[in-house]
Amino acid sequence: MKTVTGLVIVLLSTVLGSLYASKFKKKRDYFVSLENFAVYLKREISFSASPLKTVVGSFRTDNEELAPLLNSVTEGEAVFPEYITEDERGIIGRFFEKLGKSDRTNEIELTSAFVEEIKRKKEEESGRYKRVAALSVKLGFFFGLAVFIILL
Amino acid sequence: MFGFLPKRIQEGLSAVNPDKLFEVRIRKDRPVCVGYGGDTAYLTPCGLSLSAAKAFTVSGDELAQIVFELCDRSVYSHTDKIAKGFVTLPEGVRVGLCGECVTDGERITNIKNITSVNIRLPHAVKGCSDKVMSHFVHGVLNTIVISPPGVGKTTLVRDIAERLSSNLCNVLIADERNEIFPLMTSRDTVDAIVYAPKKYAFENGIRSMSPDVIITDELMGRADLEAVAMAERSGVKVIATVHGVGVEDVDREGEMRGIIGLFELAVVLGGGRGRIKEIRKLGENA
Numbered sequence: 001m002k003t004v005t006g007l008v009i010v011l012l013s014t015v016l017g018s019l020y021a022s023k024f025k026k027k028r029d030y031f032v033s034l035e036n037f038a039v040y041l042k043r044e045i046s047f048s049a050s051p052l053k054t055v056v057g058s059f060r061t062d063n064e065e066l067a068p069l070l071n072s073v074t075e076g077e078a079v080f081p082e083y084i085t086e087d088e089r090g091i092i093g094r095f096f097e098k099l100g101k102s103d104r105t106n107e108i109e110l111t112s113a114f115v116e117e118i119k120r121k122k123e124e125e126s127g128r129y130k131r132v133a134a135l136s137v138k139l140g141f142f143f144g145l146a147v148f149i150i151l152l
Numbered sequence: 153m154f155g156f157l158p159k160r161i162q163e164g165l166s167a168v169n170p171d172k173l174f175e176v177r178i179r180k181d182r183p184v185c186v187g188y189g190g191d192t193a194y195l196t197p198c199g200l201s202l203s204a205a206k207a208f209t210v211s212g213d214e215l216a217q218i219v220f221e222l223c224d225r226s227v228y229s230h231t232d233k234i235a236k237g238f239v240t241l242p243e244g245v246r247v248g249l250c251g252e253c254v255t256d257g258e259r260i261t262n263i264k265n266i267t268s269v270n271i272r273l274p275h276a277v278k279g280c281s282d283k284v285m286s287h288f289v290h291g292v293l294n295t296i297v298i299s300p301p302g303v304g305k306t307t308l309v310r311d312i313a314e315r316l317s318s319n320l321c322n323v324l325i326a327d328e329r330n331e332i333f334p335l336m337t338s339r340d341t342v343d344a345i346v347y348a349p350k351k352y353a354f355e356n357g358i359r360s361m362s363p364d365v366i367i368t369d370e371l372m373g374r375a376d377l378e379a380v381a382m383a384e385r386s387g388v389k390v391i392a393t394v395h396g397v398g399v400e401d402v403d404r405e406g407e408m409r410g411i412i413g414l415f416e417l418a419v420v421l422g423g424g425r426g427r428i429k430e431i432r433k434l435g436e437n438a
Contacts, residue, residue, distance in 0.1 A: 051226035074225060100226045103262050107228040 006148030010141060017140020021133035026065070027083045028129045031122035033063035034092070037070065038118055042111040045104060052100050072096060091117060153243055154271075156221035160197065161208055167199035174302070174425070176271040180215050183207035187302070190425055212265075219266050222247055233347070235260045244334030246272045274306060274335050281311040283428055284419055292316065292365050293433075294384060294414065297393040298402055299421035305393035306331050306369055307426060308419070312391055313367045314338040324363035326353035332369055354379040358386050365389045374407045380414050390414075397422065399432060 037059055044055045056070045068079035069092070078093045095114045102110070154162045154176075161184060165176070168186065175187035176195070183204040184195040193200040194207035201207065210218070222239055223230040233239050239247045250268035253260045287293060295312075297305045310332050316323050317338050325344040327333045333344040343361045345353040350368055357363060366383055371394045380390050394411065396402035398420055403412040412418065415434055422429040 045228055049229040049231075051224040051229045053224055053226070100223075100228065101220060102227060103231040104228040 010144030013140040013144035017136040021136045024129040028125040033066045035118045038115045178269045180267045240330040292389040293416040295391045295417040296415040297419045298396045303421045304426035322364045324357040326368040350376045350379040367391045
């Protein structure tokens, strides 16, 4: 009985560890999708000068958490998931606020700078996710194992 | 159509009969004026007034927001048109803009700090080209339509295009400002090249679409006259418009000298919106 309970604890604590890590995965994925959008936006502004509505309407992403932000391009204030910090909200919000108000050359410069900024954020978040994911799963496992040993 | 204007102005305009509304003029910190049935009046919350006292005024910030919304929140996608002084809405409504021109050498690259917006509302007038069409019994003639701005040149050529289309004539619209084509209801045999300079539209249109007739609006400058001459040498008939008050007036001087020699029929509008003042066969006088 003790063995089964111990194994369940190991399993549960490992799952909890990976659940904790998933928050960081979501944030990394958000920045990956945002970078994809920014690159797509820059390309559309450069080559076809398509209006933002058309760009947003034609951009395809599996990341559902990005949709409220993209909709805000044409319909009011930017909306973010809770894991995006105030600083990050400021950077993204300011970009979307300025977007569409200038000529093509300025828009390309603005979007290029944003792509670089988001790329940097994405790399930071990827690194953080890798570290945290590995650590939290290991910690979860070893915590469970420790409890298991104590129980025995 | 007026979705790009502030709500209060939209509400004021909703009290105005749209069939008689021809233009809305918005100037920075000045009362909003409308062209209504041939007259000008101020726009107030209750509709039209001859007194400026209760008229709407629009601040510089509001005007900037109007231009932003007019450009579908994407000014960069309209910069080329803004540099030419207009933006055309999908419905064929031309919105003229005035402000500070940004130049690169002799070329205007943009207009910033917009101070005036003029929304010109087109109206289709079915049958307004009846008198002109009666001269096309034995075939379309190279035709120039002459009038001052806002008298109905575009409306007339649009009606001609529809009539020719219903006679299965292949018509190419060289629509530099996208004002003619969007409002056409009968366009089975009509092709359109929009937002392109006339030289490009004529050359490429003739090569690629083999039109019977090219219809274009507002000839302006030597390059446009050369495009017309090239089309006529190619055996394509041209129906065009030009600003002026009479046949002799437009041919008098400057870059437009020689324009009348390119055409067989002149239609002069004047004395009221859409009124044909004179139709003259030019070959007979030559």
